[in-house]
Structure formats: C-alpha cells, structure tokens
Amino acid sequence: MPKKYVDLETLKYILYDIHKIENLLFRERFQEHDMESLDLFINSVKEFSDRELYPYLKEMDETPAYHKDGTVIVHKQVKKVMEKSGEMGIIAACFDYEDGGLQIPISVFQAALYIMDAANNHLPGYPSLTLGSAELIVEFGSDALKETYVPNMLAGTWSGTMCLTEPQAGSSLSDIVTKATPTNEGFYKITGQKIFISGGDHQFSENFVHLVLARIEGAPKGTKGISLFVVPKHRPKEDGTLEYNDVMTVADFQKMGQRGYCTTHLGFGDNDDCRGWLVGEEHKGLAQMFLMMNGARIAVGRGAAAIAMAAYRTSLQYANERPQGRKLTADGKKNPTEKQSLIIEHPDVRRMLLLQKSIAEGSLSLILLASKYHDILTTATSKEEKEKYNLLLEMIIPIVKTYPTEAGIVSVNNGLQVLGGYGFCTDFSLQQYYRDIRIMALYEGTTGIQSQDLLGRKVPMQNGKGLELLVAEITNTILAASKDDELKKYADVLGGKLKLSQKVLSHLMPFAMKGNYERYLADANLFMEYMSIVVLGWLWLEMSVDAKKELNNADKKYSETFYESKIHTMKFYFKYEIPKTNALAESLMNTEVVTIKKDKEYIL
C-alpha cells in the first residue's frame, strides 16, 4: 500500500489558509480553543488513522460484514475505532460542554473525519452515525432520553443509527408504514421493517440506539404524518440493566463495496414487544430528521472526497515509480535504446492525474467551505448572519453532497486507468476505491434527489435569495482575481459562466411559473452539474488568488512549488472542466422534450 493516503499539507492549507478557520476562534463557543490545540486534534486523528484505520483497509474489504445467528459480524477494528472515538472525543467533538462535548468547530471535526475516511472509509460511519443520532436526541429529545442514551453514545459504548428507508418506499419517505401505537406507559409500540440501516447491528456494541421514523396510528398521510422515535435494541431498565426490546436483525445486505461497513435489515416488534420513545413533537419527525440532514450530507460528500484523495495519492505514487514507454521524438517515433520514461511523464497520464487532483482537492475545499458555513450558522450572533449563512449552507448542500460523489467516481475511475491492467487487480487498492466510492452517489438522497432539491427548492427559496448570496460570494473572488494580471482571464471566464447560468434559469423559470414542474425539473441533474462545475471553478480560483499572493510573500508557509501546483491545477480545471458548462447549457436550453413521458412508451 502506498505510504500516503492523504495530503495533510493541502488539508491544512485549505482549512487554515483558504477557509481561515482562525477567524472562527473569536466566537464565544470556541473561545477555549486555539490553533495549536485544534492542530493537535487533527494530528492525533491522523496518527490514530495511520495506526488503526489505514492498515485494515484491504482486510475489511476481503472479510465483509455478515449476518449470523441474529446479529452481524464485523471486523475487529470496529470495536477499536468505536472505543477510541469515544476516548479521543471524536464522537463528542462538536457537542456542547454541558452535554459532554468539546465544542470543537465543525470544520475541524470534518477535517479530522476526512482523514479517517481517506484512511479507511469502512470505519468512520460507525462513530459518525452514532454522533448523528445522539445529536438528534440532544436537539429534540426530553431530558430523560438525553440522560439515558447520550452519555453512552458519546463514549462509544452504545451505537446509534438512523432508520428511514423501508422496502416499499425507498427514497419516497411519504410512503413509510412503520407503525407506532400509543400506550399509557409513556412509550409507543413499534412495528415495521427498515432496510439499508448502516451500522445497524454488530457484535461489538453493548446496545444500539435506533432513531426511527414511524407513523403514529391515525396520523395524516404523507410526510406530514411521520414522527421520530428512539428505539433501542435493548431498553435500559430502572436498575440500569438492559432488556431486549424486540428489534430483530433480519439480514445484512451484501454489497459491491464498503463491505466492512454493515448495512442491515431490521425488524421491529415481531413479538409485539418493541418500545419506542417519541423524540420531540408528534408528526414533526421528518422535519427534525432533516435538520440533521445537512450534517449527514456533508459527511457523505466528505467520504467521497476522501476516497478520491486516497485514490489520487495511490495513482500519483504509482505514476512516479512505474517506468513505461518513451517520449516521442521529433519524427513522431520512439527510440527503443533510450531509457523508459516514468509514466508520470506522459501527457495523457498527467491529464488523468490532474483531473484526479482537481476533483479531490477541489472537493475537499468544498466540504470545508460548507463546514465553515455550518460553523458560522450555529454560532451566529445576529439574525442577519444567521439568515445569510443558513441560506448559503442550504444552497450549497446539494452540491456538497453531489459533486464529490459523482466527480469522485470519475476521478477514481481515471486513477484506476493510470495503473493500467494492475488497476483492475485486487493487489492494488484502486479497484477497491472504485467500488467503495460508488455508494456515495446513493447515500442520503441520490444524485437525482439532490438535483431536484437544488433546482426545485434551493434556487427558488426566498425568491432566489440563496442563489444571490452564493453568486455574491463567487463574485468577490472574481473581483479579487481580476486584479491579478495572470488570473484576470480566468476570472472573466468564470464571470461569463455566472451570466450563462442566469440565462439558463431564465429559460427554465417560466415552466415553474406556469405550474409545469415536471418540465422545470426534468433536467435538474444537468443544472446540478453546471452549478457544481462553476462552484469548483470558483474554489480553484480562490485558491489561486491566495497562492499568487503567497508567492510574493518572502515568509511563506509552504514551498513555491506547492503554491504553483495549486495555480497549475486551477488552469487545468479551466481548460478541461469549465468548458463542459457550455454543453450543459446547450442541453438545458434545448427545447426538445425527450425525457417526459407522453402517451406512448418509447423506452423499449
């Protein structure tokens, strides 16, 4: 395995120098932290990942989780990582001090989890889902629920899960049928089936705390009748002991990738003895769950960005070590007596590596940008600030979920190609990354759903205020870049793309206004791709503005080549990726309707 699965220098550069998280430390919530302590946190997670995560990447793929005797058997590192994530405060990192947390900025936490994801994407889901469900209990649950469940979850001794999907409903949550029957004893009786439950059961956790969406008897149809429940696998009794709560592990889905991260099928209340406790208000379950969804979607984007990074580091090392072929001479031939080139010297290999780099590092910047918005939002001191960052975050979330996952597939695919036939062989990790990353475009709302969210909800929200704010952010960078002679031309190109996006929206909006939403949203995926490329172009331009400035700084933190490589990658992105927006705009504004079903079925 290659030595390096993550470029820590670039990670810190983006976190500290580009997104300047130092500015967050003036906020009251973070006043007990300083850059040194945060850097220490990141370094300790890196050291932990080197030792306990990365070495088990291949092994966890080769010994997938499986169902046996009513439980799921997972790799032993799950135990180690859950324990350590408790001890090291990884699970508790962003919680309030009063809830047992460390009040670490979300950006720093996401950077740390990114390292873990890059080291071994089969493991971080276990602590990550645990903290997500604990967060829901803290935010909406009663004090009793908090006291009963949260401390054990933050300590890593109990695991948490999110139970949304059901066999008949898939992404369509309005169709879930899991039933909650009220009793007079303060709890509900739960019956139903949930599938695709990540980390839903295994031999190493004392208990599982499932956050379950269910319908209280008589609730309205659709998403407005869904409530949220805590349903433990074992319910704690008054004396502190645990009693089985009739949550059955029916199966573990066998998958193409991420095979060490179990995906279970759970049955609730087969023996009519499954108790659930309402979290927050009746019928508000979906809204509550979705308040946490931004974090979950950043986490999926982060996982994909991290796999793309690990794959890039692997391809890069291979390309730097593997001799093959020769440079063409002036007559277009090769001289076989000459020494072989390293494959990194071939332009086509360089193109694939730069594509990988631009996607991997660009996605990282995107994740940390969203995390910074998230931090500002949760610590906002004014209504204006809160509103602004809420809109920016809402606006960018579907892109944060989608770009790293979709472009990540392309990136890893190119990385595999760099290795030639070896890329397809299990001796090399590229094929595993290729399989592992594929789930990311499906988790937490598929690309189709994210695209509908972007164009259908986020663009129109508050009469386009979110988009306006995002465009203003991009415009700031364009203005800064325009002052630099070398960067001006890229700034101009990006400005043109913003204008073109307005034209695309002017073409689409009338359909929505006439109530033809099907038509308005039919090509939402293309619009997503368009906006994603623009946003990534912006982030690369932003990095280049900083790099140019630092190159003139006598006292620079990183090497000259480091900064130049960022500018070079921006140039690559503007030559090879940005032009794709023209094709997308052309398709988006083409008036022919071919994907909306009419009377006859032509898809045969």
Add this chain to the structure above:
Amino acid sequence: MPKKYVDLETLKYILYDIHKIENLLFRERFQEHDMESLDLFINSVKEFSDRELYPYLKEMDETPAYHKDGTVIVHKQVKKVMEKSGEMGIIAACFDYEDGGLQIPISVFQAALYIMDAANNHLPGYPSLTLGSAELIVEFGSDALKETYVPNMLAGTWSGTMCLTEPQAGSSLSDIVTKATPTNEGFYKITGQKIFISGGDHQFSENFVHLVLARIEGAPKGTKGISLFVVPKHRPKEDGTLEYNDVMTVADFQKMGQRGYCTTHLGFGDNDDCRGWLVGEEHKGLAQMFLMMNGARIAVGRGAAAIAMAAYRTSLQYANERPQGRKLTADGKKNPTEKQSLIIEHPDVRRMLLLQKSIAEGSLSLILLASKYHDILTTATSKEEKEKYNLLLEMIIPIVKTYPTEAGIVSVNNGLQVLGGYGFCTDFSLQQYYRDIRIMALYEGTTGIQSQDLLGRKVPMQNGKGLELLVAEITNTILAASKDDELKKYADVLGGKLKLSQKVLSHLMPFAMKGNYERYLADANLFMEYMSIVVLGWLWLEMSVDAKKELNNADKKYSETFYESKIHTMKFYFKYEIPKTNALAESLMNTEVVTIKKDKEYIL
C-alpha cells in the same frame, strides 16, 4: 435475474436492416449461406446462451478462477462452453472451408458472440482467444503448425492464448525481453515471463497453444526485433501423445470483475526445456500479431457493448416494475394519497435509461458496422474496394475499441443508479456489470493508446484518406436525412460537427508538422471522445432515416413503436450527447499547455 439480457429484435434490426448483411451474400465466400441459415445460426447461439451461459453469470462472479497446484481452477461451464463452441462451429465459424471452417460472415459471427457476451461475459473469451490464435497460425504458420494445432483448436479441445504483456513492459511492447534461442532442431528455446494472459491455463483443456511474442537472440532493439512463436503447454510428439513443454502457471491474477475469466501469469522455460516454433518470418512478430488486432479490438468493444446492453435490459425491467414516488402536481407538490408512480415515469430515470439505451444500441451498431467493413475487406474483389475498406476499418477500429468501453462504463454506472441502493447490492446484477465492464477500457490497448492510434496514426494515414472516407460515409447519411423534414435539423447539426472537427484538426496539425508530436497528441483522448460522439450521432441518424422510411411502409417488419423508439433515442442523443462536442472542441483548441511536463513538477 431479469428475463431478457439482450434485445434480439434490435440486434437483428441493426444487422439485417441497417447494415444489410444480405448484401454480403452475393460475395463468393458466402455463396453457400442464405439469410435463413444465418438467422438459424444466431438463434441457436441465443438458445445456447440462454441455457448454458446466462444462468451462470452470478455464480462465476462468486466463484472466481484461482491458482492451485500449478494450474488454474475455473468454473465447470468453461468446459461446456469450449466443447459446445467446437461442436456448434462457433470457433470455426469464420475460417475457410479448407481449414475446417464455415465461412460465415464476420458480422454474423460478431452478432452471435455479442449475444454470448451479453449473457455471460466471463465465458466467450475462452473460445474467442482460441480462434484468434488459430487464425494467426492459419494466416502465417507453416503447414506443419497448421496441421498440428488448428484442428484441435477449432474443435475446442485445445485452447489458444495471446502472450504479449510482460511485467516490466506493460503496453510498451518494444521492451519485451522474452528470449528465443535458436536450435538446430527446427525449434527455439523459449525463456521469459508473460503476465495478464487471458484464459492462460485451466483444468478443462487438454492443451494450451500460446502465441508468444519473443526476441530472437541478437535481434534489433524495439518492436522491429520481435518474433512470434507457437509455444504449447504440452508439445505433441510424433506418436501423437503430449509431452510437458516447461510452461509453468505461476499465478492467477485476482480481479475486481470478470472473475470467472482467468488471467494468468506464465513462466516459460524455467527448466530450460520450453520449445517454441516460429510463426511466419523472424522479427515480423508484432506486425503479424497486429494484423489480427483489428479482430481482437472489435471483440473487446463488442464485449463492452454487450455488457452495456445486458445492464440496460436489467435497469429497464426494474424501472418498469418498481413503484416509487409520485408525479409533481401543478403546485409543485406531491399528493401522498395518489398511487405511487413506477420509476420509469420519472423524467430523471427516463434520462438515465435513454442514456443507457443510446449507448448500448449505438455501440452495437458501431460493432456491426466495423464487422461489415471487415467482411467487405476480406472478400474484396478489387484493389479499390480493398483499399477503401481497409482504410475505413483502420480508421474506425480505435473508436470501436474505445467508445463502447468508455461510454459503456458511463452507461452501466447510470443503470446502477436507476436501481438506487439496490444497485449497489450483490442481489442485483448491476454491480457485477459495473465491475465486469471496467476491464474493457484496459484490454488490447488502453483508451490512451487507442486515442494516440486514432490521432497519431489513423488520421494522418495516407494524407488523411481514411478520415476523408469516413466523412464521406457520414455525409451520405446527412444527405439522406436532409431530405426528411423532421430529420433535417439533426442532419444540419451533425454536418456542423464535421466542420468543427476540421477546425480542431487545423488547430492541431501544425504541431505535428513542426515535429512537436507530444503537443499534437497531448489531448488525443479528447479528440477520441469528440470523434466517437460524432460517429455515434451518425449511426443514430442512420437508424432514424431507416425508421422514418419504414414508418411509411405498410408492410413493416417491426411495430410502429419500435421504429419510433429508435427516432426518439436519436433525439435524446442529439439533445444530451452531441453538445458535448462543443466543450471538447473548446478544450482541444485552448492554447494553454497544462499536461506537458516542463522543468518543475507541479503534480504533487
């Protein structure tokens, strides 16, 4: 598993009605065949595939080939398929009568093999490589070699392989070092290592006939010093018995996909007792091997096209059966009391299915077009005809190898997405197709190599004559389509893309003329993508011209919807795929140089 892995109607439509193979039957070579007998051949292969290939697709993935006690253990269907391929004349199909063949047109043979590939891509490689190596022996070998090896190979009792790649050389064949030492006994002593040998060894073949590229001692360096040898695993003695020929099976590569198709590492002459017989002339080995390469490259494109087809049929069936979500109402909401839609009714799912269909069926047309060129070339009666179809075939081969493999990955990727989370689970075949197809962009020359071939060799050959001929073929279709009111606008678009390709070439050519081949070829991959999209647009337009004509035919062979669905898919392709050429042209003509290495290394 879904019932249908291939759309036989479309296959026959493209073979019979679009590429009109009936016209081949006037040629002397095929005079004993008629449409009925050829149709029977195809139907019998379909029936065979239904029974002996398709049912084992999942099983072969789950029980991969493996190395044990010096041989490779493969699934039992390998035995069945080799035997039957012999009995049914699949291996011998295109050979001359005098060599024991059936003189079936290559187009019909490729159509048959396509069915087998779609049914189970792990199996057809075994007979396919056997016939490829038998072809080399027939074409270049002595009568003695022919008599000794070919009958057993065509009968399927002996297997054939192609041994090109070596660990240190990869795609760079000029660096192969396998050594052939002359003796006075009519054979050479062979020593060396070959890797990535498909079907290189298994328990079910009496013997393996390896066609090995090696260097005769003292041969010139580079590709001009490579000779071709027959190196059997067991050498036939005078008395007809077999004697071990010191060919050792060192290992079997474990792969992400196509796991039932073994990929071996062979060692020749470890005990100094490995004999090889020269095929054809000394030092002409590579040229000889490459005469067969067109067939091999069509075969790889065919395999990818077939997997894309099987994946499409699977996604389509799922989309037609799976209810989920609802149509948006006029206020942009969904009504939860309404019945769920089938997912095929959602525009975004339709977009993905149409993308799959356009790639899968378009690739099929491309494969059969190349096969038709191949047929005409091998049966050409005049020098002009031979030259024309040689150039057309040479021109289109890199596209035939590349488009189905690269677009096929995209196609299957979209197919997996259609199934949502289930697409990632091993209970459904999409994830297997996703893994299986990934090898195709690496086999027989990677996409990078094909692209260099297209722009570096094929475009300039005979001063651009090949390209000129291809453009003339495309122009014929444009002219035909222009006469139809509905098709005229697509014809105009395609004509514009041809013009734009000229502009791109005018931009690139000066670099070649100035001897700057590295710059000329740096973006060959983008040029490949450009030309591929144009060619596919042409093939879809060609199908539409026929479909339009047939729609006015009272006595049509297929249903109205069948023809309309082809026109509809063409419209999809022109809306969503053709515009990509603009982005590609923009990148290709961008003067910024970012992928050619200069002094400093910026890829960090």
